[in-house]
Amino acid sequence: MSDLATQREIDRTKMQVSDEIAIEIVNMNKWYGTFHVLRDINLTVNRGERIVIAGPSGSGKSTLIRCINRLEEHQQGKIVVDGTELTSDLKNIDKIRSEVGMCFQHFNLFPHLTILENCTLAPIWVRKTPKKEAVETAMHFLEKVKIPDQANKYPGQLSGGQQQRVAIARSLCMKPRIMLFDEPTSALDPEMIKEVLDTMIELAEEGMTMLCVTHEMGFARQVANRVIFMDQGQIVEQNEPEEFFNNPQSERTKLFLSQILGH
Amino acid sequence: MSNTHADTVLFVRDTMLPQKNPPSTSVGAVGWARENLFAGWGNTILTLLAFAVVYYLLAGILPWLISPTFGAESLTECREILAAKGVGSHGGACWGVISERWKQLLFGFYPAEAYWRPILTFVLLFVAISPVLFADYVTPKLLWFTALFPFLAVWLLWGGSLWTPVTVLAGFVVGAVFLSMGSKIGGAIVGVIAAILGAVLWWAVAAAPLASGLSSVVEIGLLPVESRDFGGFLLAITLGVTAIFGSLPLGIILALGRRSDLLLVKSLCVGFIEFIRGVPLITLLFVASTLLNIFLPPGTNFDIILRVMIMMTLFAAAYMAEVIRGGLAALPTGQYEAADALGLDYWKAQRLIIMPQALKISIPGIVSTFIGVFKDTTLVSIISLFDPLGLANAIRADGAWTGIYWELFIFIGVVFFIFCFSMSRYSMYLERKLQTGHH
Numbered sequence: 001m002s003d004l005a006t007q008r009e010i011d012r013t014k015m016q017v018s019d020e021i022a023i024e025i026v027n028m029n030k031w032y033g034t035f036h037v038l039r040d041i042n043l044t045v046n047r048g049e050r051i052v053i054a055g056p057s058g059s060g061k062s063t064l065i066r067c068i069n070r071l072e073e074h075q076q077g078k079i080v081v082d083g084t085e086l087t088s089d090l091k092n093i094d095k096i097r098s099e100v101g102m103c104f105q106h107f108n109l110f111p112h113l114t115i116l117e118n119c120t121l122a123p124i125w126v127r128k129t130p131k132k133e134a135v136e137t138a139m140h141f142l143e144k145v146k147i148p149d150q151a152n153k154y155p156g157q158l159s160g161g162q163q164q165r166v167a168i169a170r171s172l173c174m175k176p177r178i179m180l181f182d183e184p185t186s187a188l189d190p191e192m193i194k195e196v197l198d199t200m201i202e203l204a205e206e207g208m209t210m211l212c213v214t215h216e217m218g219f220a221r222q223v224a225n226r227v228i229f230m231d232q233g234q235i236v237e238q239n240e241p242e243e244f245f246n247n248p249q250s251e252r253t254k255l256f257l258s259q260i261l262g263h
Numbered sequence: 264m265s266n267t268h269a270d271t272v273l274f275v276r277d278t279m280l281p282q283k284n285p286p287s288t289s290v291g292a293v294g295w296a297r298e299n300l301f302a303g304w305g306n307t308i309l310t311l312l313a314f315a316v317v318y319y320l321l322a323g324i325l326p327w328l329i330s331p332t333f334g335a336e337s338l339t340e341c342r343e344i345l346a347a348k349g350v351g352s353h354g355g356a357c358w359g360v361i362s363e364r365w366k367q368l369l370f371g372f373y374p375a376e377a378y379w380r381p382i383l384t385f386v387l388l389f390v391a392i393s394p395v396l397f398a399d400y401v402t403p404k405l406l407w408f409t410a411l412f413p414f415l416a417v418w419l420l421w422g423g424s425l426w427t428p429v430t431v432l433a434g435f436v437v438g439a440v441f442l443s444m445g446s447k448i449g450g451a452i453v454g455v456i457a458a459i460l461g462a463v464l465w466w467a468v469a470a471a472p473l474a475s476g477l478s479s480v481v482e483i484g485l486l487p488v489e490s491r492d493f494g495g496f497l498l499a500i501t502l503g504v505t506a507i508f509g510s511l512p513l514g515i516i517l518a519l520g521r522r523s524d525l526l527l528v529k530s531l532c533v534g535f536i537e538f539i540r541g542v543p544l545i546t547l548l549f550v551a552s553t554l555l556n557i558f559l560p561p562g563t564n565f566d567i568i569l570r571v572m573i574m575m576t577l578f579a580a581a582y583m584a585e586v587i588r589g590g591l592a593a594l595p596t597g598q599y600e601a602a603d604a605l606g607l608d609y610w611k612a613q614r615l616i617i618m619p620q621a622l623k624i625s626i627p628g629i630v631s632t633f634i635g636v637f638k639d640t641t642l643v644s645i646i647s648l649f650d651p652l653g654l655a656n657a658i659r660a661d662g663a664w665t666g667i668y669w670e671l672f673i674f675i676g677v678v679f680f681i682f683c684f685s686m687s688r689y690s691m692y693l694e695r696k697l698q699t700g701h702h
């Protein structure tokens with residue numbers, strides 16, 4: 001694991017956690033068939049928080065963040081995002097989805113559309129933004145992730161790292177208030193991980209509320225204000241990064257950290 | 264191998280090697296021939312053997328095909344011409360039958376003075392489909408003509424008063440008005456129901472009297488042509504084009520329905536697809552030609568070609584649905600999730616993300632189904648409609664041409680081949696155009 005994502009100092013002036021609640025999850029349970037994947041999850045995320053969720057594979061961390069924009073449906077408990085509760089009401093779901101951006105492990109860009117079209121599609125069709133304005137916004141965010149010159153190419157012509165940065169730009173074009181990252185660097189070559197992490201750090205510096213499922217512990221140390229460790233569908237431990245890494249409390253956390261940091 | 268390497272394990276390259284040209288025997292025409300025709304002794308022998316077989320076949324067939332019998336007016340006359348040429352009375356083709364009967368093979372019993380109408384319709388067909396087929400080169404404004412074309416085509420082909428297609432078209436306008444009014448009052452579902460009711464009511468009650476009223480005021484019309492007079496390639500193309508363009512949207516809806524979470528929608532679609540696929544087309548055509556009349560109220564005269572069109576469209580749609588379902592299943596779930604995560608609703612996600620990709624994956628299957636449907640139009644000869652093959656039999660029943668086989672079937676085969684091959688080439692063009700991977 002790359003221990004330090006970047007060498008530069010992180011600008012923490014805007015990285016403030018407010019009292020306003022962005023996401024509230026109360027006693028949430030989820031089953032796949034009879035398998036109990038998420039057990040009694042309680043989690044409150046304030047606006048401006050940067051949370052890293054870690055844990056072994058199959059621990060339910062991806063499922064947890066996928067519940068927040070209802071790519072997965074929870075069966076018990078309550079999830080409130082930005083003051084709107086997630087129920088089976090399709091209008092609420094679409095509203096929350098347009099406020100919450102998401103990046104996937106495999107980028108999931110639309111291969112039949114150019115980079116620019118990928119970025120303008122949702123603003124035009126969901127937000128009803130005029131095309132000209134949508135293109136301007138898209139170019140702005142593509143410049144931010146440092147690939148404006150690729151705007152007219154297709155995703156298949158870009159490297160993995162570039163594709164993931166486009167995916168981040170595509171989410172940002174919807175001007176989301178919360179960003180979810182589902183293992184954004186796991187499918188990337190080591191050389192490309194850094195460029196994606198840099199983009200995510202810049203996003204954090206601007207005060208975005210972020211939930212990241214990742215194995216990049218360097219990123220967690222530098223950027224997160226809280227690390228959550230999950231195992232067997234439960235939150236086992238959560239703490240500030242310094243404490244979490246230097247002084248883990250539960251045996252399971254100690255084992256996990258020794259395995260991923262030990263080499 | 265570098266010399267440095269022999270001395271020590273440490274190796275540092277100080278100059279990068281420039282790119283060199285490949286050897287001349289591996290590129291260009293010479294390279295191609297070496298690789299594909301003369302790669303080794305066995306390969307060379309097979310190549311020469313293949314050339315010999317091709318030569319032998321052509322030497323046998325070409326003299327038969329190139330036969331100076333275009334002027335002959337009967338099979339006997341053909342044989343006399345050939346005998347005079349000294350190639351034996353069976354040594355050449357008898358093209359007289361084609362030069363005498365080609366119009367009949369193309370138009371069936373359509374009145375000769377009105378041949379311009381199917382020809383015009385055929386030309387306009389290409390104008391109508393051009394904005395769909397070649398969206399890069401043709402202005403999308405032409406889509407208006409595409410929408411109007413079915414009405415225009417029906418009027419041109421069957422003739423009669425212009426007001427009939429116009430009043431039918433007006434039914435859609437009525438539907439649209441009801442849709443916008445209904446959705447304002449009671450939401451989308453009320454709008455759709457109002458639109459359907461309004462349009463059906465219009466067609467059932469208002470359309471016919473209005474059409475006859477209008478034609479008594481201003482008489483604009485063409486000589487009516489009976490469906491029974493349609494034949495040959497005119498019939499095949501009319502049926503084929505309708506079934507092809509009807510089955511694609513219907514197939515998409517069925518494929519989506521089959522993947523739906525709504526139990527009722529899903530069961531209806533599965534039931535329909537499995538029933539239609541489980542029954543031979545000929546059975547369905549028999550149902551169309553005979554049984555359907557039993558179920559309809561007595562006195563209804565439901566046009567035979569329309570009945571066959573509906574059956575062929577339904578038949579093709581069932582196959583189309585399965586082809587498209589294959590394309591849908593081939594899409595990674597990540598595409599659905601990305602569309603969902605961006606807040607696109609079901610229909611927008613289908614239209615903008617899922618269908619463009621699923622249809623692209625399914626192009627080879629879709630075009631195969633199209634070609635199959637087009638060739639299946641020849642089955643209507645079973646219910647005594649005169650498709651090209653039915654006409655060929657009718658022509659052979661004529662005393663002058665009794666005993667002629669090959670020439671008619673070759674002609675029909677060539678015309679079918681031109682259509683099917685064009686479709687196949689177009690699909691390859693489309694696949695190349697939509698290729699965005701560049702891996």
